[in-house]
Amino acid sequence: MTTTLQHALELTPEVLQAAADSKAWPFEEARKIVKRYEGRSFPETVIFETGYGPSGLPHIGTFGEVARTSMVRHAFRVITGDKVKTKLICFSDDMDGMRKIPDNVPNQDMLRAHLGKPLTRVPDPFSNEYPSFGAANNARLRAFLDRFGFDYEFASATDYYTSGRFDEVLLRAVERYDEIMAAMLPTLGEERQATYSPFLPVSPRTGRVLYVPMKHVDAQNGTITFDDEDGTEVTLPVTGGHVKMQWKPDFGMRWAALGIDFEMFGKDHGPNAALYDRICTILGGQPPEHFIYELFLDEQGQKISKSKGNGLTIDEWLTYAPTESLSLYMFQKPKAAKKLYFDVIPRAVDDYYAFLSAYPRQEWQNRLGNPVWHIHDGNPPDIDLPVPFALLLNLVSASNAHEKGVLWGFISRYAPGVTPQTHPELDRLTEYAIRYFDDFVKPAKTFRGPDEVERQALEALEAKLASLPEGADGEEIQSAALDVARGIERYQDHSKQSPSGGPGVSVAFFQMLYQVLLGQERGPRFGSFAALYGLTETRALIKKALKGELIAG
Incomplete structure (x- = not known):
């Protein structure tokens, strides 16, 4: 992806007007970001984010999130005349504790000894090529995103927590601990309320991520006190990677810390969106614009899961069809549930070339609604395909x-x-x-x-x-x-x-x-x-x- 749209697309008045009027969903989402800054200047960089949990192998749903977000980013750049800098952060929650062992990875007996540890402290079960399970999966994700030519900045939760990138907002979370608890507790059952904490300390003894109640939260010193797994009372600073946040508060914390303007997520996160927003606001941030998409399903209609390894993998699709067909499948009807298995591939391939064939004959208004315009950043190739x-x-x-x-x-x-x-x-x-x-x-x-x-x-x-x-x-x-x-x-x-x-x-x-x-x-x-x-x-x-x-x- 180029640094300026002028290299790929001439932003004529006709194109800009068509973009302003387009009903294509990436433009509708992009206009939400423009409205977000209505009456005030845009920041130096408008930031888009996608999240990824490296608890299992990357799957097509992960790719779809990056592809769709990139389409919204491109639409935003067009309707703003490419005058605002943008950035896409692909964030990996690799400090999350490994709660279960995926069905589709080797050396499962070895992995069992590391249950509960952050994914970046679990050994690589594949080949020992990488320092951890999290690093191995992160590498797979990055290799695929690079293969598609996505323009993104990779971010590791472990790196951000341990390097101090989150320290300011984590200290604010300690100060506003009661407000966070007031937001969280009504969403939990009675039993969970009794032990809940938005902070997950990493045990200095076992290295596992602990789900334990807090005995004391010290705002002045920025520390938390809890009982370790052996009953020993421990006090840790919330900074420096000693503590991570529970996944729901972590969403809001990350948005506040990084100034995220747009993030999309699956329907399974939908009920929690308002809670993520509230945590972000408590921590001094402005919640990003959201886009909630429907889930991908396997042939039996079950949600695709990294740990189960059901549904198509990225490499499986690309064994039988070109990459553009996969991008098309992601573009079409993102708010409708889709089954993602081998039978859908031939139709996706032929639909892609049909849209590509129609593009040169269309007026700009229809061109900007054509999926190939979004797949190719406004510059679809000229391809003649005499045989479907x-x-x-x-x-x-x-x-x-x-x-x-x-x-x-x-x-x-x-x-x-x-x-x-x-x-x-x-x-x-x-x-x-x-x-x-x-x-x-x-x-x-x-x-x-x-x-x-x-x-x-x-x-x-x-x-x-x-x-x-x-x-x-x-x-x-x-x-x-x-x-x-x-x-x-x-x-x-x-x-x-x-x-x-x-x-x-x-x-x-x-x-x-x-x-x-x-x-x-x-x-x-x-x-x-x-x-x-x-x-x-x-x-x-x-x-x-x-x-x-x-x-x-």
């Missing part, structure tokens, strides 16, 4: 291709002049298509034989295709297939009308083609598929189905 990803998948399925050279044989015949050199993006997608098919489509393929009506329909379709010229395009082939279906009562849809005035064609006809010819429940537009695969090859596929060879194979 879903169609590539079905070409792999029908041709049994295991290398992209086979696919290119079909593609070059379908679109003369299109080669891996002229269309590198399409070449990249052929590799993704083969991987995705091998791992997800092929194992689930189930061919069935046709019944007598379907057999007659397939025979008629094969004969109809034989009458077409070899160079027939997708529209001609689709029309031929529709003509066949209209003549068969089972496939007539009387709720629709054909161009000739007769009944339309039921989707059941094309579902039958997918099931019998491709072994799948869904497929591409038949005419487009047959044009790409070839009439001769499609007729041969139909003949194999009629002979039962696809089931046998």
Whole structure:
């Protein structure tokens, strides 16, 4: 990301007006920040923040938070004419105690001996490459964010607590301890109220983060007194990394200490947002603007969890699709719950290229609502994609291709002049298509034989295709297939009308083609598929189905 928008986007009056009027959610959020400073000057730097808990491996939800916040940051820079400095802090709560061991990490027996310790004091269970579990997960997060080219400043809670970056506000928290408790206690159950403290001391004896009540809070000396795990009374300063704050007060403390202007978080934090704000205010800060997004769910509809390792990982998505498709998935409907598993990938890929194709033809008002404008910081690339990803998948399925050279044989015949050199993006997608098919489509393929009506329909379709010229395009082939279906009562849809005035064609006809010819429940537009695969090859596929060879194979 460049330091000035002028390098990527000319901020003409037309663009600025379109930004001011845009209903795209990043612009709506950006305008909240502008309104925040209405009637007064902007600070030297407007600060955006995202939070990450390195108790488990980074997952796509973590990436989504950074990507979405970056989109809001970019929208803010546009509507302010790029005249205000901004910064994105990616904050890792790596001083949090390890309360449970993630299911998806190695050396679990070793980790059990370190339960309760700050994540940056738990050994690296992966390879001993890093000084701690927290550091290892932080490195994974940073490597991924760097891979995407995000412009951010990484922040470690351990570093901030131990270096003194939070000391001023921590001392203020000691002074205003009673106010913080008055805010917190009504939110807790009776039993929890009796032992609650906003301060979590780190035991000088065991190194574990302690959830213990305070015996004394000394505002004058900035210390807290409590009983350690062995019953010994201990007094510690709240500064210097000896103490961290409970996670709810920690939100507000961090906002006050760092002057955060905008932070988004998941719906699970929504009920606590007002409490975070109140703590921030008590500690002398102005609460940031919020954006609460819906949660990501796995295939069973369960919330994605770092400790469970359910749902897609970042690397898994990028094994089967380009990065831009993942960014699109994050942009779309952030306030709607989304299932995040492998089935969503092909649609996300094709949607991305569809938006990209539409962009040059749009007026600025619509361009600024187009996801690709936000994905590419206002400068989407010019990419021609003659074959959609879903169609590539079905070409792999029908041709049994295991290398992209086979696919290119079909593609070059379908679109003369299109080669891996002229269309590198399409070449990249052929590799993704083969991987995705091998791992997800092929194992689930189930061919069935046709019944007598379907057999007659397939025979008629094969004969109809034989009458077409070899160079027939997708529209001609689709029309031929529709003509066949209209003549068969089972496939007539009387709720629709054909161009000739007769009944339309039921989707059941094309579902039958997918099931019998491709072994799948869904497929591409038949005419487009047959044009790409070839009439001769499609007729041969139909003949194999009629002979039962696809089931046998």
